[in-house]
Amino acid sequence: MNLSFKKRINKLRNLSLLSIVIGFLLIYLGIFFTSSMLILSFLTGIGFLLIIGSTISFFILGIYEGKALTVKCPHCRKPTKMYKKIDYCMHCNEHITTVPEYHGKEI
Ligand SMILES: [Zn+2]
Numbered sequence: 001m002n003l004s005f006k007k008r009i010n011k012l013r014n015l016s017l018l019s020i021v022i023g024f025l026l027i028y029l030g031i032f033f034t035s036s037m038l039i040l041s042f043l044t045g046i047g048f049l050l051i052i053g054s055t056i057s058f059f060i061l062g063i064y065e066g067k068a069l070t071v072k073c074p075h076c077r078k079p080t081k082m083y084k085k086i087d088y089c090m091h092c093n094e095h096i097t098t099v100p101e102y103h104g105k106e107i
Contacts, residue, residue, distance in 0.1 A: 009061060009083070016054035016061070023050030071096060 026047035033039040068081040075094035081087075086097045 007088075009064065012057060013061060016057045019050045019054040023047040023054070026050070069098075071098075 024047065026043045030040045030043035030047070033043065064083065065081075068083050070079055070081055072078070073080050073089040073091065073094055073096060075089060076092040078089070078091045080090045080096070082096060082098070085099050086095070088094065089096055
């Protein structure tokens, strides 16, 4: 497990943000194609779908973030969030786990 859940969440968040930007750009591009109804409705439709899609993924990410467990990192003593039983510290990248069998082991 090289990629922690936190990093995956950040990646998904960046992707959602990117699709919002692309969605707005497509709708904006549609202004230049007002002569063709087909291209205009196509661009607006795709742009709208991208914005709706990223809104939904932001919503799902928000639910996951709410479920996160806040623990104190044993290494740097700062509070960090855990998304699964095994995760990395946000500040120092130290492995943290709630499963006793994994203590002190390289995961
Ligand atoms: Zn730490």
